[in-house]
Amino acid sequence: MSAEAYPPAIPPAATPKAAPPNPMEARQRHAAQLATHLKEAARDRRVEFALGTLAAGALALIAAMLVTVLVNAWPSFSTNGLAWFGPGSGANGDPVVQFRAMQTGTALPGHPLLYFRAWPLIWGTLLSTFGAVAIALVVSTFAAIFLAEFAPAPVRRVLEPVVRLLAGVPSVIYGLVGLLLIAPWVDGLISTPRKESVQYVVQLNGSCLLTATLVLTVMIVPTMITLTYGALAAVPPAWREGSVALGVNRWRTIQRVSLRAARPAIVSAMVFSTARAVGEAIMLAMVGGGRPFAPNLLDGLTVFYEPIQPLAASIAKEFGGNPNTPIGHTASAIGAVLLFSVALLSLAAWAVRQPLKRYGIGI
Numbered sequence: 001m002s003a004e005a006y007p008p009a010i011p012p013a014a015t016p017k018a019a020p021p022n023p024m025e026a027r028q029r030h031a032a033q034l035a036t037h038l039k040e041a042a043r044d045r046r047v048e049f050a051l052g053t054l055a056a057g058a059l060a061l062i063a064a065m066l067v068t069v070l071v072n073a074w075p076s077f078s079t080n081g082l083a084w085f086g087p088g089s090g091a092n093g094d095p096v097v098q099f100r101a102m103q104t105g106t107a108l109p110g111h112p113l114l115y116f117r118a119w120p121l122i123w124g125t126l127l128s129t130f131g132a133v134a135i136a137l138v139v140s141t142f143a144a145i146f147l148a149e150f151a152p153a154p155v156r157r158v159l160e161p162v163v164r165l166l167a168g169v170p171s172v173i174y175g176l177v178g179l180l181l182i183a184p185w186v187d188g189l190i191s192t193p194r195k196e197s198v199q200y201v202v203q204l205n206g207s208c209l210l211t212a213t214l215v216l217t218v219m220i221v222p223t224m225i226t227l228t229y230g231a232l233a234a235v236p237p238a239w240r241e242g243s244v245a246l247g248v249n250r251w252r253t254i255q256r257v258s259l260r261a262a263r264p265a266i267v268s269a270m271v272f273s274t275a276r277a278v279g280e281a282i283m284l285a286m287v288g289g290g291r292p293f294a295p296n297l298l299d300g301l302t303v304f305y306e307p308i309q310p311l312a313a314s315i316a317k318e319f320g321g322n323p324n325t326p327i328g329h330t331a332s333a334i335g336a337v338l339l340f341s342v343a344l345l346s347l348a349a350w351a352v353r354q355p356l357k358r359y360g361i362g363i
Contacts, residue, residue, distance in 0.1 A: 066339065069332050069335050069336050069339065070332075070336055072323045072324075072328065072329055072332035073329065073332040073333035073335070073336040074329075075114060075329045076114050076116060076329045076330045076332070076333035077333055077336075079112050079114040079115070080114065080115065080116055080117075083117065084116060084117070084118055084333065085118055085119065085122065086117055086119050087117055087119040087120070087294065088117035088119075092108045092109070092110075092111060092115070093117055094292070095116070095117065095118070095120055095121060095292035095309075095314070096291070096292055098115060098116050098117065099318050099327060099330075101113070101115075102114070102116075102325070102326035102327040102330060103318075103320075103327055105326070113326050114326050114329060114330065116330050116333075118311070118333075118334065118337070119294060120292045120293055120294040120309070121292055121309060121310060121311045121314050121334070122311065122337075123294045123295070123308075124209070124288070124292070124293070124294065124295070124308030124309055124310045125278060125310035125311045125312075127209055127213075127295060127308065128209060128212045128213050128216055128277070128284065128288070128308060128310055129216070129274060129277040129278050129310075130274075131209075131213040131217075132213050132214075132216035132217040132219075132220060132277055133220070133270060133273055133274050133277060135213070135217045136217050136220050136221045136224050136273060137224065137266075137270060139217070139221050140221050140224035140225045140228055140269070141228060141259075141266070143163075143221075143225045143229075144224075144225050144228035144229040144232055145232065145254060145258075145259075147159060147160065147163075147225070147229045147232075148229055148232035148233050148258070149232070149250075149254055149258070160229070163222050163225050163226055163229075164222070164226055166222035167222035167223045167225075167226055169219075171219060171280055171282055171283040172282050172283065172286075174215050174218060174219045174283050175215065175282055175283035175284075175285075175286035175287055176286070177215070178211055178212075178214070178215035178283070178286065178287040179207070179286050179287055182206075182211050182214055182215060182287070183205075183206030183207050183211050183287060184206055185206070186206040186208065186210055186211045186214075186305070187205050187206030188206075189305075190204050190205070190206075190305050194302055194305070197302070198299070198302060198306075202291065202293050202306055202307060203307075204302070204305045204306065204307075205289070205307075207286075207287055207288060207289040207290070207307060208288070208289050208304065208305045208306055208307050208308070209288070209289075209295055209303065209304055209305070209306055209307070209308050210304040210305060211287045211288070212284050212287050212288040212289075212308060212310075215283060215287050216277055216280065216283070216284070219276075219277075219280070219283065220273040220276060220277055223269070223272065223273055223276070224269045224270070224273050227265055227266075227268060227269035227272065228262065228265060228266055228269050230265065231261075231262035231264075231265030231266065232258050232259075232262050234262075235257070235258050235261045235262065239257050239258075239261065240253055240257055240258065243256070243257045264353045267349050267352050267353050268349060268353065270349070271345050271346060271348075271349035274345055275342045275345055275346070278310075278311075278312070278338060278341055278342060278345075279312050279338055279342065280310075280312055280313075281310075281312035281313050281315060281316040282313075282316060284308075284309075284310050284312065284313040285309070285313035285316050285317050288307060288308045288309055288310065288313060289306075289307025289308055289309065290307065290309055290313075290317065291307035291308070291309055292308075292309040292314065293306060293307050293308060293309070295308065311334050311337060311338055312334075312338060314331075314334060315331045315334055315335060318330075318331065319331035
């Protein structure tokens with residue numbers, strides 16, 4: 001075939017040359033990007049300033065509250081000294097008598113008007129709080145283990161919101177339930193000879209240490225379950241699977257892996273619940289008996305049926321609203337003790353959690 005039979009080759013299309021950059025457009029794009037960056041930076045600075053102002057305002061408010069409480073509490077502490085925390089003696093050692101003397105403005109014989117001995121209130125607070133926390137720790141731990149390890153998914157979906165709902169129920173509701181249900185039941189447990197054995201010292205009825213401890217336990221258990229369950233659920237599954245793969249049974253795995261990892265959260269739950277129990281006022285004023293009495297451990301089982309009036313409940317019951325009165329200074333002193341106790345608990349819990357966080361799941 002001759003060369004004329006083939007069509008001539010078509011040369012490739014030439015690639016169009018890019019237009020040279022326009023310096024004016026480049027400057028405009030750079031200026032727009034710079035303006036956007038400056039706007040975002042200015043917005044971030046405004047947000048940072050607003051958040052910093054809110055944080056500083058919250059700290060200033062807390063500091064102002066602390067200063068106000070301590071200033072109002074100083075007359076009571078300065079008058080009584082360390083004896084403020086001790087027991088009284090004789091008829092004048094009863095906090096009820098001391099409160100009435102302050103309310104009427106008539107000093108007790110041989111004592112200043114601000115004379116006060118808080119040991120019965122402190123002792124009642126310690127017994128009810130630590131008794132409730134000890135019971136709640138056991139109950140909440142086993143309940144959280146059930147929810148995290150054993151409960152079927154449908155049961156967990158139902159129980160988890162129920163527990164969270166119970167944690168948010170107002171304490172006055174728990175007090176009402178305790179007053180209507182638990183107190184009459186406890187009163188039925190007290191025999192007549194037991195009542196007669198201490199009737200010259202204190203009157204026994206259903207509103208007592210046992211009722212206050214039981215209702216307080218029911219009130220703080222949902223909170224402890226929620227926090228402990230959250231920590232157990234956060235334990236990586238690989239940790240548990242590795243333990244099981246080594247031949248460790250399920251309960252041993254829960255004890256040595258899950259609970260050990262959740263220890264910081266369990267400590268936090270204990271501290272949070274203890275702080276709530278220490279500061280509880282209305283519920284304990286309703287079911288504790290309303291009598292500033294120091295239960296005597298030497299009374300045997302009778303101690304559980306003796307009335308109490310914790311520190312916070314005393315503020316709710318006795319404080320009239322005017323901080324510049326003798327009873328106002330005493331109420332402020334009680335509040336200062338509660339604030340210091342909660343701060344000390346938080347500091348102790350922080351110190352305990354530090355070595356546990358190395359191999360644990362903390363909150």
